[in-house]
Amino acid sequence: MSGFPTLLYKEVLRFWKVGVQTVAAPVLTTLLYLLVFAHALGSRVEAFPGVTYVEFLIPGLAMMAMLQNAFANGSSSLIQSKVTGNIVFILLPPLGAGEILAAYLLAAMVRGLVVGIGVFAATLWLVPMPVRQPLWAIAFAVVGCGMLGTLGIIAGIWAEKFDQIAAFQNFVVMPLTFLAGVFYSMHSLPPFWQAVSRLNPFFYAIDGFRYGFFGQSDVDPAMSLAIATAAFAALSWITLLLLRGGFKLRR
Amino acid sequence: MVPAVEVRGVAKRFGPVQALAGVSLEIPQGEFFALLGPNGAGKTTLISALGGLTIADAGRLAVMGHDVARDFRAARRAVGIVPQEIVFDPFFSVRETLRFQSGYFGLRRNDAWIDELLERLALAPKADANMRSLSGGMKRRVMVAQALVHRPAVIVLDEPTAGVDVELRQTLWAFIRSLNESGHTILLTTHYLEEAQLLCSRIAMMKEGRIVALDSTRNLLASFSERVLRVQLVGCGLPPALAAGAAAEAGGWWRIPLADVARVERVLAQLREAGATVASIEVAEPELEEVFVKIMRREEARAIP
Numbered sequence: 001m002s003g004f005p006t007l008l009y010k011e012v013l014r015f016w017k018v019g020v021q022t023v024a025a026p027v028l029t030t031l032l033y034l035l036v037f038a039h040a041l042g043s044r045v046e047a048f049p050g051v052t053y054v055e056f057l058i059p060g061l062a063m064m065a066m067l068q069n070a071f072a073n074g075s076s077s078l079i080q081s082k083v084t085g086n087i088v089f090i091l092l093p094p095l096g097a098g099e100i101l102a103a104y105l106l107a108a109m110v111r112g113l114v115v116g117i118g119v120f121a122a123t124l125w126l127v128p129m130p131v132r133q134p135l136w137a138i139a140f141a142v143v144g145c146g147m148l149g150t151l152g153i154i155a156g157i158w159a160e161k162f163d164q165i166a167a168f169q170n171f172v173v174m175p176l177t178f179l180a181g182v183f184y185s186m187h188s189l190p191p192f193w194q195a196v197s198r199l200n201p202f203f204y205a206i207d208g209f210r211y212g213f214f215g216q217s218d219v220d221p222a223m224s225l226a227i228a229t230a231a232f233a234a235l236s237w238i239t240l241l242l243l244r245g246g247f248k249l250r251r
Numbered sequence: 252m253v254p255a256v257e258v259r260g261v262a263k264r265f266g267p268v269q270a271l272a273g274v275s276l277e278i279p280q281g282e283f284f285a286l287l288g289p290n291g292a293g294k295t296t297l298i299s300a301l302g303g304l305t306i307a308d309a310g311r312l313a314v315m316g317h318d319v320a321r322d323f324r325a326a327r328r329a330v331g332i333v334p335q336e337i338v339f340d341p342f343f344s345v346r347e348t349l350r351f352q353s354g355y356f357g358l359r360r361n362d363a364w365i366d367e368l369l370e371r372l373a374l375a376p377k378a379d380a381n382m383r384s385l386s387g388g389m390k391r392r393v394m395v396a397q398a399l400v401h402r403p404a405v406i407v408l409d410e411p412t413a414g415v416d417v418e419l420r421q422t423l424w425a426f427i428r429s430l431n432e433s434g435h436t437i438l439l440t441t442h443y444l445e446e447a448q449l450l451c452s453r454i455a456m457m458k459e460g461r462i463v464a465l466d467s468t469r470n471l472l473a474s475f476s477e478r479v480l481r482v483q484l485v486g487c488g489l490p491p492a493l494a495a496g497a498a499a500e501a502g503g504w505w506r507i508p509l510a511d512v513a514r515v516e517r518v519l520a521q522l523r524e525a526g527a528t529v530a531s532i533e534v535a536e537p538e539l540e541e542v543f544v545k546i547m548r549r550e551e552a553r554a555i556p
Contacts, residue, residue, distance in 0.1 A: 006354025014342050085338035089397060092302050092332055093355035094324035250306050251265070251299075 004099040007090065011107030015073055022069070022111060027118040030065045034058065034123065037183065047185040048216050054127050059137075059210045060182035062119040063144060067202060070112030070145040071152040071173050074104045078156025079165050082249075091250060097243035101153065101236065108149030109142065116141055129213055136221055137212025143228045144205035148173070150235035157242050157249060176202045186218040201231035253316035255280045255405045255436035256301065261310030263296055263460075270296040271307070272460035278453075280315075280404070283428075283437045285447035285468075287543060288457035294440045295335055297457075298409050302332040315404050328356060331403035335410045335440075337390050339382040345369070345393055346378045349400055356401035368396040371426050388419045395423065399430075406430060407438045412446065424450065448472075448539035456546055459554075464546045468539070475545045476537035478509040480518055483531040490525035493518060503530070 015022040038054040047056040081087035090100065120129070131137065155168040180202035186194055197203045198219075208224035211217035217224070243249070256278040263271040271293045278284045286294050299305035301312055303319055303326070311318065317325035340348060349368065353361040369375045372392040377385060382393065391411065398406065408427070412420045428450065431437050441447055447454060447468075454471055456464040464471065483504045489497055498506045507518055515534065522529055 001357035001359065003355035003357050006351055006359065009354075010343075010351045017342055081340075084341075085334075085336055086340045088304060088332075088334050088338060089340070089352060090355070091304055092327060093352070093401075094327040094357070095355060096324070246306050250304055 002099055003093050003095045004103055007095065007099065007103035008106050011073075011077060011103055012110055014077060015107070015111050022073070023114055023118055026065045026069050026115050027122055030061050030119045031122055033061050034126075047188070048214055051214050051216075055129060055214075056185070056210070057183065058119075058123055058127060058129060059213050060206050062116050062123075063141070063206045063209045064177050064180075064182045065119055066112040066116040066141060066145055067148040067177055067205065068169075068173065069115045070108045070148040071155070071169065073108040073111040074149055074152035075156040075159070075165050075168070076152075077104065077107075078153065079159050079162060082156070082160070083162065087249065097240055100243055101150075101240055104153050104156075105146065105149045105236070105239075108152055109145040112145030112149065113141060116145075131213055132215035133212045133221075135212075136225075137209055139225060140205055140209035140212060140221075140228065143225065143232050144202075144209065147201065147205065147228060147232040147235060150232065150239050153239050154235065154242065157239070157247060160248070176200055179203075180206045181218070182206060201228060204228045204231075252280055254278060254313075255282065255315060256284075256438060257311070257313040257316075258297070258301075259311040261297070261300060261307045261312055263293075263300060263305060263307050269460050271300070273310070274457075274460070274462055275310075276455060276462060276465070278405075278436060278438060280436050281431070281434055282453055283431050283451045284439065285451035285454045286438060286440045286457065287444065287447060287454060288440075289547065291459075292457040293460040294457055295409055296460075298332060298407055298438070298440070301407065302330060303327060304332075328401060329403055330405045330407060331398035331401065332407045333394050333398045333409060333411055335413070337387055337394065339385075339390050339393065341381070341383045344379050344381055345374060345385070348382060348393060349396055352397045353400045358401060361400065364402065365396075365400065368399055372396055373422060388415050391415055392419065392423070395426075403435075405436045405438065409440050410442065411439070412441060412443060420446075444539040444543055454539075456543065458547060458550050463550050464542075471542050472537040472539065475542035476539070478512065478537060479535045480507045480509050480515055481505070481533050481535055482507065482518075482522065482529055484522075485528045485530045487525075487527045490521060490527060492521050492525070506535075509534070 034057060037057055042053050047053060081090065155165055159165045159168065179197065180200055181197060186197050189197065204219065204224035204227045207217045207219050208221045208228065211221040254277045256276065258274055258276040261271050261274045274297060288294050296305060300307045301314065301319060303323055313319065314326045315329040317329060319326040349365045353365065369378050372395060374389065374392055374396065377389060382390065385393065395411065411423060427437060439447065439451065451468055453467050455462050481504055483502065485503065489505050493507060496508045500506060509515065
């Protein structure tokens with residue numbers, strides 16, 4: 001029998017045991033963003049026709065929280081294990097690269113999705129949201145969490161210290177999420193920044209996710225899904241190669 | 252019968268440091284084997300390569316006939332390694348830690364053996380305590396249990412008794428010995444040479460990434476160490492007839508090498524004839540420490556051109 005289910009269970013339990021910090025805190029942060037931005041900008045902006053700014057904001061903020069937490073799970077778990085040295089207990093058993101990747105990735109996706117569900121549960125009674133295309137929403141949530149989950153694993157494998165993870169988070173993940181159209185529609189940007197946004201794979205995850213709610217988006221959702229899935233697949237492939245070669249883990 | 256551990260021409264370099272410079276070694280099944288050497292000799296690197304924690308640059312390593320690279324799953328099932336550094340996952344209790352470790356090996360109904368391990372290593376009262384709350388010695392015992400949770404044929408202990416109190420040391424060795432008697436192969440590194448002398452039937456000594464001595468404990472002791480007669484003389488020196496090979500120590504003590512025990516009679520007779528007053532006397536048995544020091548000095552002398 002494979003060790004994969006146990007590693008997955010352990011990784012899920014690891015974040016669930018400190019759920020106040022890993023689930024409740026990001027849900028609260030997202031709600032604060034929502035309250036502040038909705039209050040400051042709510043009456044002035046209409047991103048899509050017939051969609052209020054608060055409605056527009058909720059899927060974007062939820063996706064942002066999901067992406068950040070999917071990233072945080074794999075990266076923090078790996079860096080903690082590496083710094084404390086208990087990574088040996090994962091490296092000594094007969095776990096293959098694919099099993100290690102699958103366990104860390106699925107745990108990261110579970111955390112991202114649980115945070116997303118938390119955000120919607122908390123906003124549901126504030127703002128009733130339409131869900132026009134639920135399957136599209138689910139597909140983008142899964143692919144988006146997968147994309148950032150693998151990125152978190154790559155960061156965790158590469159980093160040797162906690163501050164390197166923080167740097168990765170602050171200089172790669174944060175800019176890419178903030179500039180992915182969480183707070184605005186891409187069509188409100190000047191042409192140059194529209195073109196830049198199109199290079200950001202996070203943008204497609206957020207735009208497509210929003211399509212699931214309003215049935216309208218900046219880019220054709222099929223194309224968004226294809227691009228986000230391709231980014232997810234490429235990152236997974238890189239992670240698998242790193243794990244197979246023992247990069248930074250099996251010195 | 253395939254050897255429990257097979258190491259062929261294994262080399263590993265970390266930047267400028269040649270941690271392993273072509274090590275070859277074979278440990279038959281059922282042996283209690285010691286790997287000795289000063290810090291930085293390459294012992295831990297060799298063990299890491301055996302467990303897949305380090306990928307060797309060259310050579311071949313196999314556990315119970317399974318190549319650690321090509322057949323890594325079977326090789327890792329066959330070996331249980333207790334790492335040198337005390338490491339633990341602060342999120343979980345002792346029992347959770349052992350259940351997870353068992354699960355990583357694909358063993359999901361292993362509670363009977365986990366309970367036995369907890370019992371044998373005197374961890375049962377702490378089974379549900381968080382790892383953080385345990386003392387260093389307790390954490391070390393959990394690490395031993397983690398290495399044994401899949402009942403590996405080969406058990407590797409990397410300095411398991413460093414900084415561990417006497418009682419735990421004895422419990423641990425009694426347990427490891429019983430595992431050896433029931434057929435497990437044991438590979439041990441330690442800086443306590445008396446432990447190695449007492450427990451191990453065969454010994455390899457390493458220095459600067461090479462094996463510099465490899466023989467049975469008995470042969471090593473016989474060829475590098477000898478029995479010594481120690482006498483304390485009062486009011487006189489050592490008679491000239493006995494001076495060859497003898498060495499003075501503090502407090503009027505002399506060390507006189509004994510080729511065989513029968514020579515004790517003759518030495519005492521010679522002392523009596525010379526009119527020496529013997530205040531105290533003892534026969535010292537060969538010690539592995541002496542063997543170790545001699546071999547390491549020999550290697551240092553060789554290294555200087």
